[in-house]
Amino acid sequence: MLRQPKAAKAVNKTTARGITTARKVAMKKTPVKTAKKSIVKTSKASFSAAAAASDEYDLVVIGGGPAGYVGAIKAAQLGLKVACVENRGSLGGTCLNVGCIPSKALLNSTHHYYDAKNHFKSLGIEGGEGVSMNHEAMMKTKEGVVTGLTKGIEGLFKKNKVAYVVGKGKITGTNDVTVALNAGGSQSLKAKNIMIATGSEPSVIPGVVVDEERIVTSTGALSLKAVPKRMVVIGAGVIGLELGSVYSRVGSDVTVIGNVNRIAVGVDSEVATAMQKTLTKQGLKFKLGVAVQSVVRKGDEVEVTINKDGATEVVTVDTVLLSTGRKPFMQGLGLEEMGIKFGRSIDINEHYQTNIPNIYAVGDVAGNKPMLAHLAEEEAIAVAENLAGKHGHVDYNSVPSVIYTNPEVACVGASEDDLKAQNIPYKVGKFPFLANSRAATNLSKDGIVKIMACSKTDKILGVHMMGPTAGELIAETVIAMAFGASSEDLARICHPHPGFSEAVGEAAKATAFGKAIHF
Numbered sequence: 001m002l003r004q005p006k007a008a009k010a011v012n013k014t015t016a017r018g019i020t021t022a023r024k025v026a027m028k029k030t031p032v033k034t035a036k037k038s039i040v041k042t043s044k045a046s047f048s049a050a051a052a053a054s055d056e057y058d059l060v061v062i063g064g065g066p067a068g069y070v071g072a073i074k075a076a077q078l079g080l081k082v083a084c085v086e087n088r089g090s091l092g093g094t095c096l097n098v099g100c101i102p103s104k105a106l107l108n109s110t111h112h113y114y115d116a117k118n119h120f121k122s123l124g125i126e127g128g129e130g131v132s133m134n135h136e137a138m139m140k141t142k143e144g145v146v147t148g149l150t151k152g153i154e155g156l157f158k159k160n161k162v163a164y165v166v167g168k169g170k171i172t173g174t175n176d177v178t179v180a181l182n183a184g185g186s187q188s189l190k191a192k193n194i195m196i197a198t199g200s201e202p203s204v205i206p207g208v209v210v211d212e213e214r215i216v217t218s219t220g221a222l223s224l225k226a227v228p229k230r231m232v233v234i235g236a237g238v239i240g241l242e243l244g245s246v247y248s249r250v251g252s253d254v255t256v257i258g259n260v261n262r263i264a265v266g267v268d269s270e271v272a273t274a275m276q277k278t279l280t281k282q283g284l285k286f287k288l289g290v291a292v293q294s295v296v297r298k299g300d301e302v303e304v305t306i307n308k309d310g311a312t313e314v315v316t317v318d319t320v321l322l323s324t325g326r327k328p329f330m331q332g333l334g335l336e337e338m339g340i341k342f343g344r345s346i347d348i349n350e351h352y353q354t355n356i357p358n359i360y361a362v363g364d365v366a367g368n369k370p371m372l373a374h375l376a377e378e379e380a381i382a383v384a385e386n387l388a389g390k391h392g393h394v395d396y397n398s399v400p401s402v403i404y405t406n407p408e409v410a411c412v413g414a415s416e417d418d419l420k421a422q423n424i425p426y427k428v429g430k431f432p433f434l435a436n437s438r439a440a441t442n443l444s445k446d447g448i449v450k451i452m453a454c455s456k457t458d459k460i461l462g463v464h465m466m467g468p469t470a471g472e473l474i475a476e477t478v479i480a481m482a483f484g485a486s487s488e489d490l491a492r493i494c495h496p497h498p499g500f501s502e503a504v505g506e507a508a509k510a511t512a513f514g515k516a517i518h519f
C-alpha cells in the first residue's frame with residue numbers, strides 16, 4: 001500500500017472538508033487558529049473545488065466516466081489519496097450522461113408503450129391499443145434517471161473521500177496535472193500516478209455535418225425534441241439497433257443502413273440473423289451491404305445517397321442518426337508534449353501503463369478492445385489494485401456484451417463463426433425459447449441460446465443468445481466461463497422452474513450430451 005507523506009496527510013484532512021482553492025491560498029497566510037475557524041465555515045463549500053492548489057495525490061484520474069470514477073473510488077477504498085478531474089460538469093461519463101443509461105431509459109419507456117399497443121390484447125388486457133406516448137414526459141423521466149445516478153456518484157466520491165475537481169485536465173509533467181477549472185482559473189495537482197480515463201466520442205462520416213438536430217449522433221438522438229416521421233440510422237451495430245428500436249416503437253419509419261451484409265457484427269451470425277428477422281417483424285427496415293455516399297440536410301429534410309452494387313438511391317428522411325462507431329478521446333491531454341505514445345488510442349502494456357510508467361490509461365481511450373462500460377470499470381479497478389500493491393487482473397475472455405433490444409441479445413466469448421474461422425475444434429448445443437415454459441407463459445418465445453464448447457475438453461468457449469432477459473441470463477455463463485467450466489458443469493446445474501434460465505441449462509445439455517430434454 002502507498003504511504004502518504006506527512007504533508008499530504010495534512011492536506012487530506014482539509015480537502016475532505018471541502019475547502020475552495022481561494023480559501024486554501026488564504027489559509028496559507030493565516031494563523032492556524034483562524035484557519036481552523038475557516039475550515040468549519042467553509043465546510044459547505046463547493047465539493048467540486050475541494051482539492052487545494054499544492055495538493056499531492058497518490059493518484060490523479062483524468063475523466064469521471066465508468067473507468068475514471070470507479071478507478072478513483074476503488075483506489076480511495078484501498079487507502080490511496082485520490083483526485084478525479086472531470087470537465088463535463090457531471091460525473092458518470094458517456095455511460096451515465098449520454099450513453100448506456102439514457103438509452104436504456106428510452107428503451108424501457110418505449111418497450112412498455114409498444115407492448116401495451118401490440119401485446120396487451122393477447123394477454124387479456126383491453127385498452128392497450130389506445131395508449132399514447134408523451135414524448136416530453138418520456139425525455140423528462142430519462143433526464144431524472146440520469147441526474148439521480150450522476151448525483152449518486154458525487155455522493156460516492158464524498159463517502160470515499162475522492163476529491164472531485166471540475167475542469168479540463170492536462171498532463172503537464174510526469175507528476176503534474178494542470179486543470180483549467182470550469183469555474184475559471186486553473187489548478188495544479190501533484191500526482192504520484194496519473195490515470196487517463198478520457199473515454200471516447202462518436203466517430204462520424206467525413207464530410208457529413210452533424211447539427212445534432214436533423215443529422216445527429218447518439219447524443220442528439222437521446223434528446224430529440226419530437227419523434228421523426230422518417231428516420232435513417234447509419235450503422236447496424238449496438239447503438240444503431242437500440243436507438244433505431246426506440247424510435248421505431250413510437251412510430252418512426254426507421255431504415256437501418258449498414259455497410260456489410262449483416263447486422264450486429266461480433267454476435268454469432270445465426271443469432272444476428274434471428275435478431276434481424278425479429279426487428280423486421282417489429283417494423284424496422286434494413287438496407288445492408290450498401291455504401292453511404294453523402295448525407296446532406298436540405299431545410300427540414302435530410303437526403304442520404306447510398307450505393308449498392310453500382311446502383312445509386314436517394315433516401316429522404318426527417319432525421320439521420322450516425323451510429324458509425326466511437327473513437328478514443330485524447331484531445332488537449334498533453335500527450336504529444338509529454339511524448340506519450342498513441343495511435344488510434346493510447347498505447348498501453350498489460351498493466352495499463354503508457355510508455356511513462358506512472359501514467360496509466362484505461363477504458364475507451366486505451367488499447368484495442370470493445371468499448372464497454374463494465375470493461376472500462378474492471379480495467380480501472382485493476383490499476384487501482386496494482387497501485388495498492390495487489391494483483392489487479394481483467395479476464396478478457398469472459399467479457400459479456402448486450403444489445404438491449406427486445407428480445408435482448410447477449411454474448412460472451414467466441415461465436416461459432418469465430419471458432420470456424422480460427423479452425424478450433426468445437427461442438428455446439430442450442431435451445432430455442434419456443435420450447436421454454438416461462439417463455440410460453442409470457443408469450444415471449446422468440447430467441448435461442450447457443451453454447452459452444454471445445455470438442456476435446458468440453459470447456460465452454462462462447463455463449464451467444466437472443467431471448468427474454470438475455471442480458472441477465474448471460475451473467476450465469478460469464479461466471480461459468482470465468483471459472484473454466486465445461487458445458488457438462490453447466491448442464492448439471494439445477495435451474496429454477498419455470499424460468500428463462502432453464503433455456504441456458506437445456507442448451508448446455510445439448511452441448512454436453514448431444515440432446516436437450518425439452519426439444
Ligand SMILES: Cc1cc2nc3c(=O)[nH]c(=O)nc-3n(C[C@H](O)[C@H](O)[C@H](O)COP(=O)(O)OP(=O)(O)OC[C@H]3O[C@@H](n4cnc5c(N)ncnc54)[C@H](O)[C@@H]3O)c2cc1C
Nearest residue numbers: 063065066067093094095099100169199363364371372373
Ligand atoms: C448511446 C450509447 C449507449 C451505450 N450503451 C452501453 C451499454 O449498454 N453497455 C455498455 O457497457 N456500454 C455502453 N456504451 C459505451 C459506454 O458508454 C462506454 O464504453 C463507457 O462510457 C466508457 O467509459 P470511459 O470511462 O472509458 O469513458 P467515458 O464514459 O467516455 O468517460 C470519459 C469522461 O472523461 C471526460 N474527459 C475527457 N477529457 C477530459 C479532460 N481532459 N479532463 C477532464 N475530463 C475529461 C469526459 O467528459 C467524460 O465524461 C454506450 C455508449 C453510447 C454512446
